[in-house]
Amino acid sequence: MRVIEFDELVDKVKQLVIDANCYLPDDVMNAIKTAYEEEESPIGREILAQIIENNEIARRERLPICQDTGFAVFFVELGSEIYIKGGTLEQALEEGTRRGYKEGYLRKSIVDDPVINRKNTGDNTPIATHIHIVTGDKLKITFMPKGGGAENMAEVAMLSPAEGIEGVKRFVIERVKRSGGRPCPPVIVGVGIGGTFDYVAYLAKRALLRRIGEHHPDDRFAQLERDLLDEINQLGIGPMGLGGRVTALAVHVETYPCHIATMPVAVNLNCHAARHKTIVI
Amino acid sequence: MSEWHLTTPLTDDDIEKLRAGDRVYLTGIIYTARDAAHKRLVEAIEKGNPLPIELNGAVIYYAGPAPAPPGYPIGSIGPTTSYRMDKFTPQLHALGVKATIGKGERSDAVKQALKTYKAVYLVTAGGVAALLAKRVKRAEVIAYEDLGPEAIRLLEVDEFPCFVAYDMHGGDIFVQGVTQYARK
Numbered sequence: 001m002r003v004i005e006f007d008e009l010v011d012k013v014k015q016l017v018i019d020a021n022c023y024l025p026d027d028v029m030n031a032i033k034t035a036y037e038e039e040e041s042p043i044g045r046e047i048l049a050q051i052i053e054n055n056e057i058a059r060r061e062r063l064p065i066c067q068d069t070g071f072a073v074f075f076v077e078l079g080s081e082i083y084i085k086g087g088t089l090e091q092a093l094e095e096g097t098r099r100g101y102k103e104g105y106l107r108k109s110i111v112d113d114p115v116i117n118r119k120n121t122g123d124n125t126p127i128a129t130h131i132h133i134v135t136g137d138k139l140k141i142t143f144m145p146k147g148g149g150a151e152n153m154a155e156v157a158m159l160s161p162a163e164g165i166e167g168v169k170r171f172v173i174e175r176v177k178r179s180g181g182r183p184c185p186p187v188i189v190g191v192g193i194g195g196t197f198d199y200v201a202y203l204a205k206r207a208l209l210r211r212i213g214e215h216h217p218d219d220r221f222a223q224l225e226r227d228l229l230d231e232i233n234q235l236g237i238g239p240m241g242l243g244g245r246v247t248a249l250a251v252h253v254e255t256y257p258c259h260i261a262t263m264p265v266a267v268n269l270n271c272h273a274a275r276h277k278t279i280v281i
Numbered sequence: 282m283s284e285w286h287l288t289t290p291l292t293d294d295d296i297e298k299l300r301a302g303d304r305v306y307l308t309g310i311i312y313t314a315r316d317a318a319h320k321r322l323v324e325a326i327e328k329g330n331p332l333p334i335e336l337n338g339a340v341i342y343y344a345g346p347a348p349a350p351p352g353y354p355i356g357s358i359g360p361t362t363s364y365r366m367d368k369f370t371p372q373l374h375a376l377g378v379k380a381t382i383g384k385g386e387r388s389d390a391v392k393q394a395l396k397t398y399k400a401v402y403l404v405t406a407g408g409v410a411a412l413l414a415k416r417v418k419r420a421e422v423i424a425y426e427d428l429g430p431e432a433i434r435l436l437e438v439d440e441f442p443c444f445v446a447y448d449m450h451g452g453d454i455f456v457q458g459v460t461q462y463a464r465k
Contacts, residue, residue, distance in 0.1 A: 041462060043302070043444065043454075047406045050442075054409035058357070067347045067357040067410040067430075105356055107347040107430050118317065120429040149362040149384075149407065181455060182362045182385035184407040236463030240384060240406050242444065243458015273408040 002079075002137040004281060006086030012281060013096020013141065017072065018104035020143050020277035021064045024055045027212040028188075028249070028274045035186055035239075035246040044244030048186075051239075051272055066273045069106040070145030072097045072127040075206065081137040090129060093141075098123045109148065130202060142209060144276040150183035156201055156266045168193060168265050169228060175267040176232050176248065181241015184271035186249045188212070189232065192266040193221075194256035204268035207252035209276055216253050225251045239272075249274075286440070290338025291379035293399045299445045301452030305403060306440040311340040311382070315361050317431040318424070319369040326372060333424030333433060337377035344382075345430035346420070347410070355420040355436070357410035360384040363402070367391050374398040382443055386455050395449045403443035404454070416441045 032055075036048040058065040074093050084092065101108055101124040110125065111118040155175050159167045172191055179187075192203025215222035228251040238244020249272065258264060282302045287295050289309030299305065312334050314322065325332055343363055347356030363383030370381060371394035379400050384407040395401060405413065419437040426432050446454045 041458065043458070047409075050406050050409045050412055054412040057415070058411040061411065063350070063411040063414070064347050064357045065411065066408045067345065067359050068361070069347060105348045105350045107345065107356070109345075109430065120431070122429065152362070180386045180459075181404075182364065184384065234464040236459040236461070238458060238462055240404065241386065241455050241458070242404070242446075243454070243460075243462045245462060271408055 001083045002081055004082060004084050004139065006084055006092055009084060009092040009281070010095045010099065012279060013093055014100040014103065016141065016143050016277055016279050017097055017100030018106070020275050021069050021104065021106055021145055022058050022062050023277070024065055024273065024275060025277070029055060031212045031249040032186070032272060035249060039239065039244050039246050041238050041242070041244035043242045044239040044246065047239040047242070064104070064106055065275060066147060066271070067107055068109060068147040068149065069101065069124070070109065070147045071151070072124060073144045073146050073205070074127060074129045075142040075144070075209065076129060076131045077134045077138075077140040078131060079136040079138045080133050082139055089131065093129060094125050094127050097127050098125055139281040140278065141281070142276060142278040144209065147271055147273070150187065150269045150271040153179040153183045154201070154204070154266070154268045156197060156264065158197065159263045159265055161261070161263045163263065165224065167263070168224070169231070171265050172228055172267055173231055176269070177235055177237070179269060180237055183269040184273070185237055185241060186239055186246045186272050188270040188274050189228065189248050189251040190268040190270065191228070191251065191253045192268070193253060193264070194258040195264060196258070197264060199256060200264035200266040201268070203254040203256060204266035207254040208268060208270045208274065210252045212250045216255070218255070221253050221255055225253050289340050291340060292338065296379055296399050296401050296449055299401050299448050300450070301445050301448050301454040301457060303445040305443045305445060307340065307443060308439050308441070309437070311342050311436050311438055311441070313342050313344045313346070313434040313436060315343050315345050315431050316365055317428045318433050319366050321425055323369045323372055326376065336373060339378050340380045340382065341373065341378055342382045342436065346414070346434070349420070353414070355414055355417045358414050358417060359407050359410035360405050363387050370394060374400045387447070392447055392451070392453070395447055396451065399449050401445060401449060402447040404446040405441070405443045413441070
């Protein structure tokens with residue numbers, strides 16, 4: 001058994017939360033720079049230049065890249081040989097979030113009930129977690145602050161298996177097209193295919209964490225990613241929807257086996273401020 | 282495409298000359314209000330209660346900032362997506378609001394209200410919130426403090442950069458832009 005002290009874990013989560021909100025991953029930053037080179041629209045280029053400058057200011061001054069510092073989503077791989085002394089893993093993630101949002105001057109964007117009171121909880125909790133138990137004595141924590149604007153454009157469809165790959169393409173492209181400028185393009189398109197109604201949404205969100213430039217291990221789905229990206233970048237939506245060549249920086253497809261009667265598909269978009277960070281303890 | 286440097290409050294003359302795609306740099310006082318503040322403002326209007334801000338000539342920025350770190354007038358502050366405010370926007374234009382600032386496409390009812398009341402919809406880039414905060418010289422919560430980031434704030438801005446998205450003549454930067462760059 002490896003012992004991790006609760007307070008030490010809270011402190012690491014706090015730092016992770018702040019860092020992820022202020023420093024954009026290098027792969028995303030590079031993709032935006034490439035987009036700037038490729039964009040033909042003058043307004044689109046001006047916006048991409050602002051995005052690059054913004055991310056440099058945020059890094060230099062340790063300010064949040066976007067005022068929408070999101071819903072705190074954690075993906076965790078917990079080694080089965082780890083014992084957290086002094087509290088549970090979820091308590092540590094929540095307390096680290098609370099302190100990170102306070103000490104990092106991050107916006108608190110969570111309301112207590114979704115319909116009636118909608119009163120701000122004041123500390124950006126509760127959080128959302130996807131925790132998997134794995135072998136070993138390591139703890140891998142990935143944090144993604146998920147903004148509301150892009151999240152609002154998400155959708156799940158239970159397609160009929162007979163609709164095939166064309167049905168998947170139609171659904172994904174239509175979803176991006178109808179979203180227009182609202183999710184802050186250029187976006188990253190997370191696509192889940194397979195599993196169940198709930199699991200496919202998880203796949204689409206997990207797809208947003210993949211490094212830009214990496215593809216699905218199965219060549220057929222890697223090709224689907226390339227085809228979708230190509231078609232999406234012919235829509236003309238462009239940076240912030242004001243017209244242009246670059247609507248998406250990447251399309252990531254995650255797949256899973258499914259029931260003989262079903263073909264679930266989910267789309268989850270990430271804005272260009274595609275923030276996430278991983279630590280291994 | 283023209284470039285305009287305008288001072289708030291805005292007038293009918295300011296609005297009439299603007300065309301979709303123009304660049305506008307705003308200087309002066311603007312007000313933040315987003316989902317929850319809009320709900321309260323419109324409730325106050327419907328009940329005939331006094332409003333916390335002067336709407337005549339006003340510019341409303343759909344934004345809820347991050348907290349100000351020590352030594353900064355405000356934290357990161359970019360626009361939120363505008364369509365969620367569409368339900369309330371025509372009423373606010375009827376009372377004199379001359380411009381809203383946000384991001385993304387909006388309803389036909391909003392476009393119609395811009396024509397009827399001589400107003401304009403401006404956009405600024407989402408997710409460039411640290412950059413935009415540099416254009417804010419002073420910020421003060423002036424209403425609905427209990428809403429936290431959704432409170433109404435008075436912002437004193439200097440050359441705040443926007444694009445005209447919808448003008449009062451029916452121009453639409455989204456339709457124009459997508460039509461120009463779509464390949465299919």
